[in-house]
Amino acid sequence: MNGIPSSTYFTAPPDWGWLIVFYFFFGGLAGGCYFIAVLIDFFGRPEDRPLARLGYLISFPCLIISGILLTVDLYRPERFWHMLIESNTLQPMFKYWSPMSVGSWSLLIFGIFSFLSFLSALADSGRVTWSGARRLRPPGTIGGIISIIGGLFAFYVAGYTGVLLAVTNRPIWSDSPLLGMLFVISAASISAALMILLAERNRWTMPGIADLHRMDVWVLALELIVLIAFLISLGPVFRAWFSVWGVVLLLGVVVLGMLVPLSLSWRRQWLGGLNATATAALVLIGGFILRMAIVLGAEAV
Amino acid sequence: MNMAEPMGFYTDTTVCIGCKACEVACKEWNQLPSTNGGQNTLSGDSYDNTRRLDGLHWRHVKFVEQFTEDRGEGRWLLMSDVCKHCVQAACLEVCPTNAIIRTEFDTVVIQSDACNGCRDCITACPFGVIDINPVSGTAQKCTLCYDRLQTGMEPACSKACPTDSIQFGTISDLRGRAQKRVEQLQQGGEKRAYLYGADEKMLGGLNSFFLLVDKPEVYGLPPDPKMPTRNLVPGTLFSMLGAVLVGLIGIFNFRNRGARAREETRL
Numbered sequence A: 001m002n003g004i005p006s007s008t009y010f011t012a013p014p015d016w017g018w019l020i021v022f023y024f025f026f027g028g029l030a031g032g033c034y035f036i037a038v039l040i041d042f043f044g045r046p047e048d049r050p051l052a053r054l055g056y057l058i059s060f061p062c063l064i065i066s067g068i069l070l071t072v073d074l075y076r077p078e079r080f081w082h083m084l085i086e087s088n089t090l091q092p093m094f095k096y097w098s099p100m101s102v103g104s105w106s107l108l109i110f111g112i113f114s115f116l117s118f119l120s121a122l123a124d125s126g127r128v129t130w131s132g133a134r135r136l137r138p139p140g141t142i143g144g145i146i147s148i149i150g151g152l153f154a155f156y157v158a159g160y161t162g163v164l165l166a167v168t169n170r171p172i173w174s175d176s177p178l179l180g181m182l183f184v185i186s187a188a189s190i191s192a193a194l195m196i197l198l199a200e201r202n203r204w205t206m207p208g209i210a211d212l213h214r215m216d217v218w219v220l221a222l223e224l225i226v227l228i229a230f231l232i233s234l235g236p237v238f239r240a241w242f243s244v245w246g247v248v249l250l251l252g253v254v255v256l257g258m259l260v261p262l263s264l265s266w267r268r269q270w271l272g273g274l275n276a277t278a279t280a281a282l283v284l285i286g287g288f289i290l291r292m293a294i295v296l297g298a299e300a301v
Numbered sequence B: 001m002n003m004a005e006p007m008g009f010y011t012d013t014t015v016c017i018g019c020k021a022c023e024v025a026c027k028e029w030n031q032l033p034s035t036n037g038g039q040n041t042l043s044g045d046s047y048d049n050t051r052r053l054d055g056l057h058w059r060h061v062k063f064v065e066q067f068t069e070d071r072g073e074g075r076w077l078l079m080s081d082v083c084k085h086c087v088q089a090a091c092l093e094v095c096p097t098n099a100i101i102r103t104e105f106d107t108v109v110i111q112s113d114a115c116n117g118c119r120d121c122i123t124a125c126p127f128g129v130i131d132i133n134p135v136s137g138t139a140q141k142c143t144l145c146y147d148r149l150q151t152g153m154e155p156a157c158s159k160a161c162p163t164d165s166i167q168f169g170t171i172s173d174l175r176g177r178a179q180k181r182v183e184q185l186q187q188g189g190e191k192r193a194y195l196y197g198a199d200e201k202m203l204g205g206l207n208s209f210f211l212l213v214d215k216p217e218v219y220g221l222p223p224d225p226k227m228p229t230r231n232l233v234p235g236t237l238f239s240m241l242g243a244v245l246v247g248l249i250g251i252f253n254f255r256n257r258g259a260r261a262r263e264e265t266r267l
Helices: A018-043 A046-073 A077-083 A099-124 A131-136 A141-166 A179-201 A208-233 A235-241 A244-266 A272-299 B021-029 B090-094 B120-124 B146-150 B156-160 B171-187 B228-266
Strands: B007-012 B060-067 B074-081 B100-102 B108-110 B131-133 B138-140 B166-170 B194-196 B208-212
Touching (some): A018 A046, A018 A141, A018 A179, A018 A208, A046 A077, A046 A179, A046 A208, A077 A099, A099 A131, A099 A141, A131 A141, A141 A272, A141 B228, A208 A235, A208 A244, A208 A272, A208 B228, B021 B156, B090 B100, B090 B108, B090 B120, B156 B166, B171 B208
Antiparallel strands (some): B007 B166, B060 B074
């Protein structure tokens, strides 16, 4: 192919820029914080409930921010509803084979569940006086159902953006099927990191924070493996990373966002009390740079 | 919808003279404004100042100069590029608003009043045909002059083409004509002549296909265009695997300790 590594190199960039990078970041946090909160609610200690509450409290605002970012990114924002209702027929608009279509519906449905859990979290912290709101999260049947369905949608919202990028014809994005997996795992790592940071800021001392930190280290190690698998799966398109974005990916994501936090976790004496905070902050920054490098790196090809 | 016979373009690049009449006719008929208010700059790339297909240029004449170092020998390859109106259209497949439709002529048209400018179609088109029209804020491309076809007229570009490099007609008729032309060229010594996208192997067939005399990539065409949904099932399955692994890691980290804590409370 005259030195061109893939047929994907003949496509045009869609001009998905910073708004989409931020959307991927906040969408990952919205989904990730929610499913971590559900896991804590179902499997954690009773004294870890405030930590789960924190997850719900982060999820919904992040989802609202995501919706705004997505709408503003449209060239015709006033037509955002065309994603849900077919404008010509006013029938529901749904294509199960289009990740953007399924994603739009998922954001809406997840928004409902995330809002209910947000309400219950507010009630839990005494900011909403309606007693029924407490039943919207586990334990309890209604709360359990909301959390399970919401948790499944949370996983989808956290990962569908990677599948959306793969279901294109752009270089890098569509040259591997692993982006969705990478985004789900990254959503877990950045969400755990943000929850740790906020818990530390509130000077919470419940034992679940240590569990969350341990989980984050495991997830981060898995993320590093999947990132390497993703890069290998690109085949000849790997050389698209021989650019400034490759340097950003290597230094910003692999070194700063993964290897340094992993080292800090294994060598806890290095920064003493600051270790957990520094680790979480770096994971969060690395997660943002990952989305930036993948979105803008492919845009630049 | 009553299906008419599939219609399309056959572009014989060997008789294109690079006059750009097709570009002008397209712009004029479709009322596409000039770039940057007419303050266009020269590209420095041969005679190609259009540069690429986009929301304001639905026809683009490519100029490929193939010359030896001393310019003693060489040739021009000229090609009027356009939307391929694929039988399996990637843009139509991913469009989340159903703004992109297949017409009764088997062509692919973007309804500007339904498009919200999400740009998913731009990422999906394997040929880089679609782009945003800055005037409408919607994705746009060649409609194969759908409005003219509905009244029995020929598309503006093929009507304007002075050498019949762009031919319009029914796909079956065009394929027959194109095949004869390939045979004629090969008998005349141009053994490199072949058809690009004329059969079902490429995206079910391109309703706008080309006669080329060099590799597709020389003309800026992908040798192996694919549908974007090829990644849908594997991508979804891998995502689910990721979700399961994350879930298991979470459960593993919270469950034992949570169970132990509950056990201790009970004791």
